[in-house]
Amino acid sequence: MTKHIIKVAEMFAGVGGFHLGLKRASSDxxxxxxxxxxxERKKQFAYEIYRNRFPDTYISNVDISKVEKSKIPDINxxxxxxxxxxxxxxxxxxxxxxxxxxxxxxxxKDVIEEKWPQFLFLENVDRLLKSPGVAKEQPGRDFGMxxxxxxxxxxxxxxxxxxxxxxxxxxxxxxxxxFAAREDTHFSEHLRTAIMLNKNQLxxxxxxxxxxxxxLPVKELGEIQTIDLSKYGTxxxxxxxxxxxxxxxxxxxxxAGKVFMADYAAKSTxxxxxxxxxxSNLSDQSQFLSDEQKARFSILKAGFRAVKTSRTGFEYKYxxxxxxxxxxxxxxxxxMVTSEHTISRTTHVIIDPGNGRERLLTPEEAEQINTFPxxxxxxxxxxxxxxxxxxxxxxxxxxVRDIAIEIDKIxxxxxxxxxxxxxxxxxxxxx
Numbered sequence: 240m241t242k243h244i245i246k247v248a249e250m251f252a253g254v255g256g257f258h259l260g261l262k263r264a265s266s267d268x269x270x271x272x273x274x275x276x277x278x279e280r281k282k283q284f285a286y287e288i289y290r291n292r293f294p295d296t297y298i299s300n301v302d303i304s305k306v307e308k309s310k311i312p313d314i315n316x317x318x319x320x321x322x323x324x325x326x327x328x329x330x331x332x333x334x335x336x337x338x339x340x341x342x343x344x345x346x347x348k349d350v351i352e353e354k355w356p357q358f359l360f361l362e363n364v365d366r367l368l369k370s371p372g373v374a375k376e377q378p379g380r381d382f383g384m385x386x387x388x389x390x391x392x393x394x395x396x397x398x399x400x401x402x403x404x405x406x407x408x409x410x411x412x413x414x415x416x417x418f419a420a421r422e423d424t425h426f427s428e429h430l431r432t433a434i435m436l437n438k439n440q441l442x443x444x445x446x447x448x449x450x451x452x453x454x455l456p457v458k459e460l461g462e463i464q465t466i467d468l469s470k471y472g473t474x475x476x477x478x479x480x481x482x483x484x485x486x487x488x489x490x491x492x493x494x495a496g497k498v499f500m501a502d503y504a505a506k507s508t509x510x511x512x513x514x515x516x517x518x519s520n521l522s523d524q525s526q527f528l529s530d531e532q533k534a535r536f537s538i539l540k541a542g543f544r545a546v547k548t549s550r551t552g553f554e555y556k557y558x559x560x561x562x563x564x565x566x567x568x569x570x571x572x573x574x575m576v577t578s579e580h581t582i583s584r585t586t587h588v589i590i591d592p593g594n595g596r597e598r599l600l601t602p603e604e605a606e607q608i609n610t611f612p613x614x615x616x617x618x619x620x621x622x623x624x625x626x627x628x629x630x631x632x633x634x635x636x637x638x639v640r641d642i643a644i645e646i647d648k649i650x651x652x653x654x655x656x657x658x659x660x661x662x663x664x665x666x667x668x669x670x
Contacts, residue, residue: 245650248311248354249273250319250347252298254288254616254629256609257318257360260639265647271312273298284625285632288616303346308353315650317354320362320414320634321347348388357421357653359389360646362634365400365413369486379486380478385417387468387477390496394419395427399451399490402505403635404571406455409511410608412574412635416642418450426649430494438463441499445492450645452490458506464488469496514568516607517600519593527591527598532582539584540564565590565597572608577631579605580624602626610637 245268249257252275261268273296275286286300299306321343351359370381389396396419404411420426433444446457471477491500521527528536542561548554565588566573576585580599587600602623603613609630616626 243267243650243653244269245316245647246271246312246314247316247318248314248350248356250303250317250350251275251321251343252289253285253320253632254611255292256611256634256636257320257362257639258289258293258296259611260634260636261318261643263636263640264643267647267650268316268643270296271314272296274301274303274306276300276302278302282625284618284621285629288618288621288629291618292615303343306346308349311350311354314354314356316358316360316646317347317350317356318360319347320632344385344388348392351389351392351394355392355421357424358426358646358650359394359417359419360642361417361419362639363415363417365415367415368400368489377482379483380481382415382487383466383468383481383483384474384477386493386498387471387474387496389419390468390493391474393422395422395430395495396493397430397448397451397491398487399455399503401451401455401638403638404510405505405507406638406641407508407510408571408610408635408638409513409516410572410575410635411570414634416451418642418646420649424649425652427494430492433492434494434497434499442501445490445499445501446503448492449649450642453645454641456506457490457503459504460490461488461502463499463501466498466500467496468493468498510571512569513566513572513589513608514592516572516604517568517589517592518604519591521591521593521598521601523601526601527596528588533597535582536564536586536588539582540588559584564588568592575605575608575631577628579627579631602630605630609633610635 247261247268247270249255249270249272252258252273255273258270258273261270270293273289273293275283275289275298277283277285283300286298290298347361368382369378371377386396396417398415398417400413400415402411402413420430433441433448436444442460442463445463446452446460466483468477471480488500489502491498493499540562541564542559544556544558546554547557562573562584568589572587573585575587579586588597589600590596591598600608602616605627606613606615611630611633616629
């Protein structure tokens with residue numbers, strides 16, 4: 240039997256978390272094209288790190304909207320953690336698919352439409368499932384728009400919001416993972432069959448199916464909710480009319496526009512604790528906190544409650560809960576964000592296990608929290624703050640690895656994996 244090679248395009252590549260995860264999963268993956276560009280930054284440090292770590296991979300460093308999609312090589316798989324600022328809970332002005340970052344989804348659509356790969360493997364923040372927010376009139380509209388776009392392009396979809404710490408990884412990082420398969424694949428055929436199952440069989444199917452649940456098991460699946468996206472006409476009509484109470488559930492499948500989804504409880508495994516990562520008796524004294532810094536962290540991490548008044552005169556309660564200070568070494572790390580290492584409420588503060596002094600994480604510890612090799616982002620000309628920024632944007636590499644192992648098995652089951660393109664069912668979708 241001929242060995243199959245999965246040719247990959249990596250979009251929004253960062254410092255190569257997807258690439259590294261695929262490489263750890265199987266030698267069947269070959270990244271043939273990548274793109275990394277940080278808008279409004281003169282210094283492209285993530286791109287430089289990627290290029291240094293993967294010198295044999297072609298990587299583009301131009302705005303993805305200016306990339307001529309037809310020039311991308313033929314591919315079997317598109318991967319990418321598309322920018323999340325317009326969905327993230329960290330942004331109080333998130334605008335979803337219509338924000339400056341959210342609009343980049345349409346560049347993914349353009350690549351899919353032009354190259355029509357067999358599979359997609361994408362990642363975004365957990366809040367994507369509710370975007371543009373439960374306080375808005377259309378929670379879940381943005382994720383619904385993504386699903387409808389994929390359906391019209393001829394793809395079936397499985398998604399799952401995964402907390403990496405539930406499955407033995409050293410960070411409580413919640414992210415939405417999306418796996419999609421072209422309509423002529425066996426995976427799509429299986430989903431078309433699955434939606435005809437009775438309720439109990441469908442629950443079992445969603446809870447155990449590859450690639451997002453077979454190696455990341457579900458202990459319990461909640462009540463299944465259904466949505467028919469095919470009842471909406473154009474994407475513009477969908478955008479105006481779509482409503483689903485509370486947005487999308489934590490996991491689900493879609494075939495031919497029919498959505499089946501539910502919340503779930505993970506069949507958890509023991510997580511890696513911070514204690515196993517952090518170094519003792521750190522020699523770099525600049526990482527230790529002064530009394531003034533301790534006082535500032537103490538205030539920032541205590542949480543607060545306030546009453547605000549809207550522009551229309553409506554009063555509402557506003558606040559944030561407290562954060563452990565210092566962070567427990569007997570838990571996985573909290574979600575790392577791009578402002579790690581600054582004086583902010585989200586920055587980790589730990590007790591050095593060797594000398595009992597309060598300090599910040601090192602860039603190497605941040606890398607290991609995301610399961611990158613120690614020193615992955617260390618490069619001449621790249622500052623520590625830039626290294627932390629890349630880790631705040633990164634994903635948990637070994638979580639990608641575990642999912643990619645299952646995707647590789649799915650690809651192996653295809654009859655003709657060397658055929659790149661078929662007859663596209665839908666072309667030039669307008670948005």
